Every structure is written in C-alpha cells, then in structure tokens.
Amino acid sequence: MVTKATVRKLDDYSLELTEGTKKMIFRVETNQKIKLKTAPAKSSNSYDAPNDGVTIIGFETLIPASTQVNYCVKLIPQKAKAKYKTTPLKEWNIKIYLSMNKIIRYLAFLLLSFTVMSCDSSDEMKDITISPKEEVKPQVVKVFSHPGILFTYEDMARIKEQAFYYAKPWKLSYEMLKGHANVNYVVQGPYAEVERTEGVNSPAAGAMSSDSQMAYHCALMWVITGEQRYADKAIEILNAWSGTLTALIGGDDMLMSAWYGFNLINAAEILRYTDAGWKEADIIQAEKMFKEVFYDLIKDWKRGRAGNWDTAITKMHLAVGVFLDDKEIFDRAIAFYNSTTEGSNGTLSKNIYDTGQNFESGRDQTHAQYGIGGLAESCEVAWKQGIDLYKSMDNRLLKGFEYMAKYNLGNDDVPFQGNVYGNSISTIDRGNLQPIYEMVYNHYYNRKGLSEAEVEYTKKAVDKVRGQGGESWNAQCLGLGTLLFNESK
Numbered sequence: 001m002v003t004k005a006t007v008r009k010l011d012d013y014s015l016e017l018t019e020g021t022k023k024m025i026f027r028v029e030t031n032q033k034i035k036l037k038t039a040p041a042k043s044s045n046s047y048d049a050p051n052d053g054v055t056i057i058g059f060e061t062l063i064p065a066s067t068q069v070n071y072c073v074k075l076i077p078q079k080a081k082a083k084y085k086t087t088p089l090k091e092w093n094i095k096i097y098l099s100m101n102k103i104i105r106y107l108a109f110l111l112l113s114f115t116v117m118s119c120d121s122s123d124e125m126k127d128i129t130i131s132p133k134e135e136v137k138p139q140v141v142k143v144f145s146h147p148g149i150l151f152t153y154e155d156m157a158r159i160k161e162q163a164f165y166y167a168k169p170w171k172l173s174y175e176m177l178k179g180h181a182n183v184n185y186v187v188q189g190p191y192a193e194v195e196r197t198e199g200v201n202s203p204a205a206g207a208m209s210s211d212s213q214m215a216y217h218c219a220l221m222w223v224i225t226g227e228q229r230y231a232d233k234a235i236e237i238l239n240a241w242s243g244t245l246t247a248l249i250g251g252d253d254m255l256m257s258a259w260y261g262f263n264l265i266n267a268a269e270i271l272r273y274t275d276a277g278w279k280e281a282d283i284i285q286a287e288k289m290f291k292e293v294f295y296d297l298i299k300d301w302k303r304g305r306a307g308n309w310d311t312a313i314t315k316m317h318l319a320v321g322v323f324l325d326d327k328e329i330f331d332r333a334i335a336f337y338n339s340t341t342e343g344s345n346g347t348l349s350k351n352i353y354d355t356g357q358n359f360e361s362g363r364d365q366t367h368a369q370y371g372i373g374g375l376a377e378s379c380e381v382a383w384k385q386g387i388d389l390y391k392s393m394d395n396r397l398l399k400g401f402e403y404m405a406k407y408n409l410g411n412d413d414v415p416f417q418g419n420v421y422g423n424s425i426s427t428i429d430r431g432n433l434q435p436i437y438e439m440v441y442n443h444y445y446n447r448k449g450l451s452e453a454e455v456e457y458t459k460k461a462v463d464k465v466r467g468q469g470g471e472s473w474n475a476q477c478l479g480l481g482t483l484l485f486n487e488s489k
Contacts, residue, residue: 001026004055005055006019007038013030013036014026014280015036025074028074033062034061035060037057037059038057072143144322144325145384151266162483169486169488173468180217181218183218183232185218187211187240189207189211191208192247196252197252209259214234216266220480234270234271238271241289242285245289257316258309262316294320298317299329301314304345306360306367307344307358310336311370312370315374315381317333318333337382346371346374348392355417357425358372358400359419361416365404365407365431372436376440390448398450401457405433405437408431411457438481438482441462442486462481468480
C-alpha cells in the first residue's frame, strides 16, 4: 500500500503511520518470518508523477514448499471513536453493522493480496531488519476469528440489543452486571507474585480475583453502553497487572491461572477488537503476561488432580491460543479435551462418565459443577472458532449436565459408579446450582434444536437460577448466562 504518512517501526510486525495529529498502526499478524519493507513511491520515469512525500509499505515473506500459511494485515486507527459509542442502539441497523464487519474483513484480504504482489516486484525497497517471534515449523495455519473467545461481534450486537430492550429473560442478568461493574472501583492490585494454597487466598490472590472479575464486567458494560469510562477501567486493571505480575505461586497456582486468567483474557479480547482505546504497546505487554505467566504455568495441565482443575485449564489454553493467534496452543487443547487416553480426570471422557456421572460427584456438588462448567466454556470458545466440541462423544457434555441438574434438583434416581471419592453420591452442597447451565441449554436447545425432553433437567436448572447469578458468582463460574448466552428470540 502507499501512504503520505510518516512511517516508524514499532516492533517486528508493526509500523506506525503518522500524518499530522492522526495515527494508524499497520500490523501483520502471523507466526511466519517476515520482512517489513518501505520505499519512496518516486518513479525513475520522466513521464510519471513525482509522488513526492509518498511511501510504499508492505512486507516480504518466504512460504515453504507444499505448505499453506496465512497473513492478516490490520490497519488500526489510534484513539478512534466507534459509531456505536454515541449512537443509541435503537437507531442501529444491526444487519448493516454485521455486514460491515464482513466487508472490512474482505477489504483486509484484498489489501494483503496487493501488498504481497507489490513487494515481489520492487528491488529498490529498503529492508527493515526483522526476526521472527519464535522458531516456527512449516504447518497449515488457521486464521482465528476476532473477537472470538466467548464473544463475536455478532454476540456483542445481540447482547447490546437484549440489554437495551431490557425485557425478560435478560433483565435480571443485566441488573446483576450493572450493579457489579463499577467505574469508581479502586484496583486492588497489582502484585508481582500471587499466592494461593488449599483454597486460602492471600491478599494478592484476593486482589487478583476481584480485579479480574471487575475487568471482565467493565469490558461487558463497555460493549453494552458504549461508555468509555467502562473501557478505561478495564484497561486500567489489565495494564496494572500486565506491567507488574511475574509469577503465580502456591498449591493452587494453576487454578488461579485458569480462573483469574480467563476473566482477564476475555476482557482483553473484547477491548482489543472494539476500538476501546487500548494502546498497542499495552496489548503487547498483555500478550507477554498471558504467555509467560499464565500459559507457561499450565501448558502441561495438572494431570492426576481433581477433574475441575484440568477442565478449567483447558478453557484457558483455548483462550490463550485465540488471543495469541497460536494454533499449536489451541490445537493441543482441542486434542486434550477429546482424548480418551490422557491420564487426566479433566478430559471429557474421564470427567463425565457415559452415564452422565461426574468424576467428582462423590466429592461434593460444587466441585462437580465446576468441572462440567469448565468443559462447557471450552466448548463455547471452540464454537466461536468453528469447532463443535459440544457434539463430542455423542453429546456427552449434555449427559453430564442432565445428570447434574437432575440430582441437584432433588431427584435421587441417578446411577452412581464408585471411585476415589467413595461408593455413594455426595449430598454436600446439593441443590446449590452454579451459574453454568444457560450456555449449555442455549446450545442444545436454541442452536441445535433438541427437544425439550432431551434438555429437561438442564432447562429446569436454568429456570431456577434465571439470570445465572447462581449461588456462587465468582471467578470459577462466569455467570450472567441469561444475558450473555441466551440467543432465544
């Protein structure tokens, strides 16, 4: 492409374009080695226009034989104000908004095609020395959809519309969210090290739990209201922790990574792709935190522990894969979820028996629900990227939810297979329904069209905790399912 802007290198994959008071980031997203290229647009032919002050920018890359790779070129306005920030939802044409997103993606593809062709033909272009982020083996690379952890642009438009109409069944969920998201919230962290052991929070762990939830909820309120103050608060929290955090420690270190990290990374994904004003340098800093602190801690799971650990870790794997555009991380999590040979009680087959019983059903009902809730959230992240984990093993997840809901709604006629937790199903915390059911009910009933009989008990659980605040609205269970995941019309 050509530009009259002043061009400055920001990092290995990004250029800053400045013209007067306006700035834009030219960013290439790929896991391949590239060379950013610049050159004056001046022609050596006397009959051509001089093109004074015009610069050609692009990149060069080497594609290994017999491989397919993808490059996503983004032009990111700095401090841009999205229209939906000032336009009331009732004035929106949702269909036009969604169509524009598709048009923008297509234009980005055309831009990429032009850039690659231009770079091949110019011998005079000046090299900018670039080194790859990491050594990459040739592979078929998937371009991730963004935003795309728990929410797409289409999801955001739906949630905004549902909140605006302020009608059942979404009213209660929105009231819960609005009551919790607080732009005057005083950030409790950050800390360089955060410790949690045997369920006991240190001051630092308590701070991270509170801050991560607030970042997530403020990011959601930013989507719904378009009020910059909510985005600013979420950004403040993310920047504080990403600029300070170096380690999660203690016996529950991996749980913190999965629980608190999942809140933070969902907030980050929303802010990154909604013109929230989050600076590129701060985004890069957050990427580093998610990779080196959160992911590096959990990259090999916690095999041998209670199942809810690894189900939570899996959803974080998937989220990190999406946020970092890392196919290897994402694919490892998909394989782990579906594995029948992994020595972990957190895979689908080991966490939910073919009868629907959960591995921790003999321990207590809270941890058992945490386990299947983590599996459901993994399914939802994969769904946003075009992969249907919900249907794995003949809808095994639904069997688990039906079993869990049936027993916790007071029905005793459920089968039980003894394991390390004993030979009888536990009555501890029975009836304390966690906010995990709406997401699953929505998928199987609203999306896939299963009958009411097939989702009977899951539906009854949804009705009982409508709004999805549940008994424990915390970092373990995201909650707010009625507003966020109920796609009924």
